[in-house]
Each structure stands twice: as structure tokens, then as C-alpha cells.
Amino acid sequence: MTIVEATRPVTGGVDTHLHVHVAATLDSIGGLLGVESFPTTPAGYRKLLGWMGSFGPVERVGVEGTGAYGAGLARYLHRRGVTVIEVDRANRQARRQAGKSDPVDAVEAARAAQSGRARGVAKTRDGNVEAIRALMVTKRSARTVRTKTMLQIRHLCFTGPDELRQRLQPLSAIMLAREAAALRPRAGGDIVAYATKVSVQTLARRVLALDEEIVRIDELLADLVERTAPSLLALYGVGVDSAATLLAAAGDNPERLRSEATWAHLCGVSPIEASSGKVVRHRLNRGGDRQANAALWRIVMVRMNSHPPTRAYVERRSKEGRSKLEIMRMLKRYVAREVYRHLPRA
Numbered sequence: 001m002t003i004v005e006a007t008r009p010v011t012g013g014v015d016t017h018l019h020v021h022v023a024a025t026l027d028s029i030g031g032l033l034g035v036e037s038f039p040t041t042p043a044g045y046r047k048l049l050g051w052m053g054s055f056g057p058v059e060r061v062g063v064e065g066t067g068a069y070g071a072g073l074a075r076y077l078h079r080r081g082v083t084v085i086e087v088d089r090a091n092r093q094a095r096r097q098a099g100k101s102d103p104v105d106a107v108e109a110a111r112a113a114q115s116g117r118a119r120g121v122a123k124t125r126d127g128n129v130e131a132i133r134a135l136m137v138t139k140r141s142a143r144t145v146r147t148k149t150m151l152q153i154r155h156l157c158f159t160g161p162d163e164l165r166q167r168l169q170p171l172s173a174i175m176l177a178r179e180a181a182a183l184r185p186r187a188g189g190d191i192v193a194y195a196t197k198v199s200v201q202t203l204a205r206r207v208l209a210l211d212e213e214i215v216r217i218d219e220l221l222a223d224l225v226e227r228t229a230p231s232l233l234a235l236y237g238v239g240v241d242s243a244a245t246l247l248a249a250a251g252d253n254p255e256r257l258r259s260e261a262t263w264a265h266l267c268g269v270s271p272i273e274a275s276s277g278k279v280v281r282h283r284l285n286r287g288g289d290r291q292a293n294a295a296l297w298r299i300v301m302v303r304m305n306s307h308p309p310t311r312a313y314v315e316r317r318s319k320e321g322r323s324k325l326e327i328m329r330m331l332k333r334y335v336a337r338e339v340y341r342h343l344p345r346a
Contacts, residue, residue: 012052012061013087013110015102016040016070024106025052026114035103040069045076062087062113064105066122074122084122085113123251128228132221133248136241139217146210153180153203160196168200177211180204232342237302237335242295246339249292254343263340268293269332284329293332296339300331 008028015022021040025033033055038044052058060083066074074084087109112118123130150173157168157176171179181204185197218240225233225243232243249266250257257263264270268288274281303310310331317327 008056009059010052010056011059011110011114013106013108013113014048014061014063014070014073015105015109016063016065016068016073017102018069021048021070021073022102022106023048023052024103024110025055026107026110027055030111030114032107035106037102040072042076045073048073049077049080049082058082060085060113062109062111062118063122064088064109067125071125075124075126078122078124078126085118086120086122087112087118121253121256123256124253125251127252128224129247129250129252132224132228132244135217135221135224136244136248139214139221142210142213142217146207146214149203149207149210150177153177153200153207156196156200156203160200161190161193164193164196164200177204177207181208229342229344232339235299235338235342236307237299238339242298245291245295247343249289250343255345257340257343260337260340263343264333264336266292267296267332267336269296269329269336271329296332296335297328299335300328303331303335304328 010028010033011026013024013026017040019040020037021044022035022037024035027033034051036048036051038048038051049058052061061077062085063070063074063077064087065071066084066086077084109118125133153168153176157165168176168180180200183197183201183204185194185201187194221244222240225240225247229243229247232238232246233240238246246267250263254263257266261270265285266288268285268290270285271282272285274283300310304314313331314327317330318324322330
């Protein structure tokens with residue numbers, strides 16, 4: 001029987017799934033203490049943490065998929081004062097040597113957290129920012145469906161009967177949806193005209209319903225963002241949507257970001273060194289949170305159009321021979337630095 005010193009801290013690792021989480025525990029020098037499976041329920045989370053704690057005080061836990069299957073477990077561990085490390089993917093070299101299995105992935109998650117290969121503290125997902133993120137997911141979905149639906153209405157108008165095309169084709173998007181929703185198809189005549197009118201009417205009413213959803217979500221978002229980060233909204237060019245996107249990228253615990261440079265890297269606006277030999281250069285960072293990167297791009301576009309200091313900066317850099325894309329990359333980096341100072345702190 002192995003005797004484990006109770007005062008020696010241990011490190012956990014979890015491979016997350018929809019119904020079952022597979023956990024592994026390592027001692028302070030990386031020795032495997034055990035592997036066990038637990039259901040993805042509050043009771044299962046309690047058993048998982050209790051099982052890890054039976055080997056010693058839990059120092060940290062590496063969890064795969066903290067934004068997906070592991071979100072509930074990460075929240076539970078955080079509330080119990082356990083540091084949760086976000087593990088992006090398993091060690092490829094270990095997979096080649098040991099194969100692919102849930103226990104192997106759980107052990108590698110623990111090793112990544114213990115060795116420092118994975119260092120990012122997971123988002124807590126337990127406050128206003130998580131509520132903002134949920135609303136933004138719904139709003140993006142509504143916008144996407146609305147755009148596709150309007151294109152379908154336009155297509156049916158182009159290919160439909162002449163009478164319907166002449167009536168609806170010249171209208172703007174807003175008027176088109178209202179006019180199409182007011183159609184009164186009558187059966188008994190031309191079957192093509194009747195079916196087209198029914199289809200256009202149904203799609204238009206869907207668009208109007210989506211418009212109501214978006215308005216309601218906008219009201220909730222504006223209130224949440226104002227309460228969470230009023231100083232962020234005060235920055236020039238930062239609207240509710242951009243602020244909500246940036247807050248969602250930072251999470252409810254932005255203190256997990258070690259520095260302003262870490263935040264810039266998360267947003268994909270920190271140049272990556274690509275030097276070799278005598279050549280010293282940097283390349284564009286195409287990683288990071290692309291939604292946050294797009295939010296910074298929108299802020300920069302607004303400032304380039306109507307912000308006098310930014311317009312003066314663009315003019316000066318243009319005279320130095322910089323291209324518009326280079327100037328925009330520099331401005332996004334500057335805006336990321338400015339936004340970082342206005343992220344809410346615990």
C-alpha cells in the first residue's frame with residue numbers, strides 16, 4: 001500500500017466529456033496517484049474534488065474545454081478556491097507514444113498544468129460578463145438568420161410572378177419585410193403565385209420576429225455593459241456591441257491576464273517574431289480571439305473616420321511611407337492597450 005504525505009500538494013487533470021469526466025491526480029514530483037471517472041453533475045463534481053483531495057491539498061487542476069463540456073466543472077472548482085488552468089489540447093508527442101485515450105488525456109492535462117506548459121487561468125463564467133456572452137451568442141445567431149432570411153425573400157421576389165416582383169423589388173429591406181408580412185395569399189388561383197406569397201409572407205414575419213428579439217437583447221446588453229464597464233463605453237468609438245465582445249474575451253476575471261501584452265496577444269494584435277539568422281522581423285498574429293480582433297477593427301475604423309487625433313496620426317504615418325493596413329495594425333494595438341486599462345477588476 002502506498003502512503004501519501006497529506007501535506008504535500010497534488011495537481012489534477014480532467015478530460016471533459018458530455019456525460020462523464022475522466023480525472024487524474026499527480027503528486028508534487030509528477031508521479032501518477034490515480035485515474036477515475038465521474039458523472040457531469042454537481043454531485044459528480046463534489047466526488048471528483050473529494051477524490052483528488054484524498055491524496056493531498058489540491059494546488060491546481062488542468063481542465064480541457066473550460067468553455068464547453070468543462071464549463072460547469074471549472075465554475076465549481078473556482079468557487080471552492082481551486083486554481084483552474086485551461087488546457088487547449090493534449091501533448092501530441094505523448095499521444096504518439098502512448099496512444100489516445102481518456103485516461104491518457106487526463107494525465108497529460110495534469111502534467112501540462114503542473115509543468116507550466118499550460119498557464120492560462122480559466123474564465124470563471126459566473127458573473128455579468130458570462131450573461132453578456134450568452135446574449136451576444138443569441139444576437140449573432142439572430143443577425144445571421146435574419147440576413148439569410150432577407151436574401152431568401154429577395155430571391156423569391158426575383159424569381160416569383162411579375163406582379164409580386166414589381167410590388168416588392170423596389171422596396172428597402174425594412175419596408176420589404178413589412179410589406180411582405182402584410183401579404184394576404186388567397187388559394188384558388190395560380191398555384192405558383194399562391195405558394196410564393198405564402199413563402200414570402202412566412203419569411204417576412206420571421207424577420208420581424210427576429211427584429212423584436214434583437215431589440216430586446218440590445219436593451220439587456222446595454223444595461224449589463226453599462227453596469228459592468230461604464231468607463232469602457234466612455235472610450236471614443238466603443239459602442240455596446242464592441243464593449244460586450246471585448247468583455248466576453250476578457251471574462252469575469254480579467255485579472256487572469258498577466259499584463260497588457262497578454263491581453264493584446266489574446267486579441268490577436270501582438271506581432272509574432274519570425275526571425276531567422278540575420279533576418280529580424282515580425283509577422284501578423286492571425287491567432288487569438290477573432291471576435292475581439294474584429295471589435296478592435298471596428299473601433300479603429302470609427303476613429304479613422306471621425307476622431308481628430310487618430311486622423312492626424314494616420315496622416316503622419318502615411319507621410320512616413322506606412323501602408324493603410326500597417327497603420328490599422330498599429331492602431332489596433334494602441335486601442336487594445338487603452339481598452340485593457342478599462343477592463344473591470346475584481
